[in-house]
Amino acid sequence: MKRFYLLALCLLISLTSYSQVKRKKSPAFNTQGKQKNTFLEKQWWLGFKGGINFTGAVVEKSYAVISPTNFSVSQTKKTYDNYAAVGSQATVEVTFYFKGFNFSLQPTYRHSVFSYTTHAAWHEDNVPMLELNYHQDQQLDYAEFPFLIKYDIMQSKLRPYVQVGAYYTILLNANKSVELSGVDYASGAENEFTEPDIIVGADDIFAKYSWGLMAGAGVNYHVGNIRLNLDLAYRKGMSLANATEKRYSNDRLTGAGDVMDDIKLNNFSISIGCLFPLRFLTSGFQSLDRP
Amino acid sequence: MSLPTSILNKRIPITRQTLIFMMLKKYSLLFLSLLLATACLEESTTAIDEQAFTKIFDNDQFDGSYYPIDMRETSDGGYLILGGRSLDDTNFSGIYILKADRYGNFEKELEVPADYVNPIGQLIPSAGTLKFFCMDPLTLQTFIATVDEQAENVSMEPLSVSLSYPAAAAPDGNNVILLSYNDLDKQSVISLMSPSGNVTASKGYTIGAGDAVEEPIINHFLRTGKQFPFLVGRIPGGLYYFNGFYNYTFSLAFTNLTQDTPNGVVQGQQDDGGFSAAVPISGSTFAASTFNFGDNSLLPTVILNTSGVTSSVDLDGNHFPELELNATVRIIRTTLNGKNVVVYGSNTKSKQIGLYFYDEATGKFLGSEYVGYSNPFEIASLIQTTTGDLAICGTTYMAGRLPRFCLIKLSKRSLKGI
Numbered sequence: 001m002k003r004f005y006l007l008a009l010c011l012l013i014s015l016t017s018y019s020q021v022k023r024k025k026s027p028a029f030n031t032q033g034k035q036k037n038t039f040l041e042k043q044w045w046l047g048f049k050g051g052i053n054f055t056g057a058v059v060e061k062s063y064a065v066i067s068p069t070n071f072s073v074s075q076t077k078k079t080y081d082n083y084a085a086v087g088s089q090a091t092v093e094v095t096f097y098f099k100g101f102n103f104s105l106q107p108t109y110r111h112s113v114f115s116y117t118t119h120a121a122w123h124e125d126n127v128p129m130l131e132l133n134y135h136q137d138q139q140l141d142y143a144e145f146p147f148l149i150k151y152d153i154m155q156s157k158l159r160p161y162v163q164v165g166a167y168y169t170i171l172l173n174a175n176k177s178v179e180l181s182g183v184d185y186a187s188g189a190e191n192e193f194t195e196p197d198i199i200v201g202a203d204d205i206f207a208k209y210s211w212g213l214m215a216g217a218g219v220n221y222h223v224g225n226i227r228l229n230l231d232l233a234y235r236k237g238m239s240l241a242n243a244t245e246k247r248y249s250n251d252r253l254t255g256a257g258d259v260m261d262d263i264k265l266n267n268f269s270i271s272i273g274c275l276f277p278l279r280f281l282t283s284g285f286q287s288l289d290r291p
Numbered sequence: 292m293s294l295p296t297s298i299l300n301k302r303i304p305i306t307r308q309t310l311i312f313m314m315l316k317k318y319s320l321l322f323l324s325l326l327l328a329t330a331c332l333e334e335s336t337t338a339i340d341e342q343a344f345t346k347i348f349d350n351d352q353f354d355g356s357y358y359p360i361d362m363r364e365t366s367d368g369g370y371l372i373l374g375g376r377s378l379d380d381t382n383f384s385g386i387y388i389l390k391a392d393r394y395g396n397f398e399k400e401l402e403v404p405a406d407y408v409n410p411i412g413q414l415i416p417s418a419g420t421l422k423f424f425c426m427d428p429l430t431l432q433t434f435i436a437t438v439d440e441q442a443e444n445v446s447m448e449p450l451s452v453s454l455s456y457p458a459a460a461a462p463d464g465n466n467v468i469l470l471s472y473n474d475l476d477k478q479s480v481i482s483l484m485s486p487s488g489n490v491t492a493s494k495g496y497t498i499g500a501g502d503a504v505e506e507p508i509i510n511h512f513l514r515t516g517k518q519f520p521f522l523v524g525r526i527p528g529g530l531y532y533f534n535g536f537y538n539y540t541f542s543l544a545f546t547n548l549t550q551d552t553p554n555g556v557v558q559g560q561q562d563d564g565g566f567s568a569a570v571p572i573s574g575s576t577f578a579a580s581t582f583n584f585g586d587n588s589l590l591p592t593v594i595l596n597t598s599g600v601t602s603s604v605d606l607d608g609n610h611f612p613e614l615e616l617n618a619t620v621r622i623i624r625t626t627l628n629g630k631n632v633v634v635y636g637s638n639t640k641s642k643q644i645g646l647y648f649y650d651e652a653t654g655k656f657l658g659s660e661y662v663g664y665s666n667p668f669e670i671a672s673l674i675q676t677t678t679g680d681l682a683i684c685g686t687t688y689m690a691g692r693l694p695r696f697c698l699i700k701l702s703k704r705s706l707k708g709i
Contacts, residue, residue: 069348198665256665
């Protein structure tokens with residue numbers, strides 16, 4: 001069903017863009033003004049932007065290495081620190097403008113970070129003997145291919161817009177670190193300790209490919225011939241971000257009691273950048289001459 | 292040559308099918324791309340969850356100590372694990388039974404009262420139940436225990452004759468073979484019985500005179516000394532064999548259960564050498580492993596002399612310095628990727644569980660696999676599931692110190708390279 005949604009969405013987007021392209025018929029250029037108006041109904045923009053992002057995980061199904069025999073399974077669940085860690089992204093934007101609408105392809109390199117914690121404790125006759133706290137950091141590098149449709153709300157120098165679209169990602173690299181700290185009461189005093197982090201390459205336990213929906217808003221500010229851009233985007237993951245068949249494949253992690261849940265990743269990004277027009281009517285052309 | 296104008300101007304009606312075909316043709320590349328893109332997405336299914344997992348069965352008691360002995364797959368696809376547990380008032384191990392579901396999740400546990408101790412494997416399937424042996428800590432009498440597959444109940448029956456210190460057991464068709472130690476006569480005793488514990492044949496073989504020979508055996512049962520790889524079995528349709536003490540030496544002895552001395556003996560080096568595992572392949576050909584003053588060797592196809600006296604030291608094998616001193620070894624015969632394969636499971640010096648795969652026919656090494664990391668892992672049992680995957684049961688030490696059962700399942704797909 002999810003695949004059907006993805007197919008339907010992409011088809012809709014492609015049909016929309018195709019229908020826009022189909023309408024491009026050569027107008028009759030009767031006058032210089034009309035020619036300029038018609039010319040300015042379309043524009044190609046090329047730009048670069050970068051910024052920061054915050055990632056949150058939505059758990060579809062919990063998994064755990066630890067299977068409790070005399071305490072609740074809920075104690076093995078992970079606590080996610082959503083949207084706490086800062087990631088970064090860099091984007092190349094190619095946008096086709098047509099009558100207030102922008103059709104934008106934005107290949108992106110995205111570095112996302114999210115973390116969670118787990119806790120374990122053992123006691124003897126209700127006296128705590130040992131506590132362990134695990135802090136797991138996930139660092140993911142994606143090549144992301146978003147396709148967005150933007151609508152310019154105002155046709156002015158400061159031009160706010162809203163945008164919707166979808167994206168497809170390819171995992172480039174994944175690393176995971178497990179930080180273990182604890183309190184050992186069994187040694188006769190409260191002995192707090194921290195063990196060296198377990199840091200592993202984790203490509204195998206994350207999904208190689210995933211997709212999601214995007215929505216957001218932003219504003220373009222025209223300076224001379226270029227646009228300065230502030231872009232806010234929210235990505236909703238629609239497919240699993242973790243691998244399922246190789247969930248338990250990393251012995252370093254499973255040996256330490258860690259395994260990934262079934263999760264979808266949501267992401268909020270803030271980017272700034274600039275866009276350059278690719279079509280000029282004259283050498284003195286100003287991209288702001290017309291909308 | 293040109294067509295007549297009347298034909299050229301004729302409007303050909305476009306049917307719905309034609310329109311759909313044209314659309315499909317136009318967007319075929321897009322459809323193909325989307326199908327490829329969606330085909331690569333991850334999906335979570337119960338079938339995948341069942342194929343491979345790692346589970347550690349934790350208990351929040353700091354002083355809880357558990358070690359697994361043997362494991363069997365149950366008819367519902369789950370796993371029943373027989374284990375031992377530490378008791379407060381005796382050195383003998385108590386009995387602990389754990390049932391996990393097909394995904395490796397804990398379902399039920401049974402802590403058998405301390406009236407029965409020293410559980411030993413194998414778990415032997417019998418009429419929808421599983422049998423194992425244990426003993427009374429006071430009288431030392433051996434009992435045959437019956438546990439249902441769901442670990443709801445366990446019942447005990449004393450054997451029809453007095454046998455003490457059960458050491459190893461194995462199925463033999465509808466019967467059960469038991470190796471035990473008679474501390475009064477100082478004999479290794481091999482017995483044949485029905486699954487209800489009715490002993491039909493039994494033969495004892497001296498371990499040698501003097502307390503020095505007996506001491507390591509008693510320490511084994513009390514778990515205060517070296518754990519010996521006692522085992523028992525039968526060459527299909529042929530002689531019975533036991534791996535135990537005979538004539539001052541830890542030996543693999545062959546017997547027909549009637550002669551007063553074994554038909555054949557492959558001697559070790561007192562209690563410092565011998566076989567750590569042996570599984571008959573055909574006739575007197577075995578897949579075996581030996582230990583000798585700490586060193587370990589794997590012998591995937593070795594012909595043993597089942598008559599006369601020979602020595603395990605003289606057998607050529609693959610020396611494995613990566614294995615821990617006098618390593619525990621488990622051997623199973625399986626079929627992987629269409630090949631008959633002998634799989635060895637053992638403990639490495641780096642505290643992982645190593646799996647070593649050999650071609651059963653040629654003894655050629657096919658590959659290895661290591662499981663367990665971060666905390667120490669030790670093997671107890673290795674089985675092939677009905678789905679063709681491998682399941683390993685062992686002990687891991689939570690936080691490096693708390694012994695707990697672990698259950699690791701490797702999918703046959705992950706062993707494609709073997």
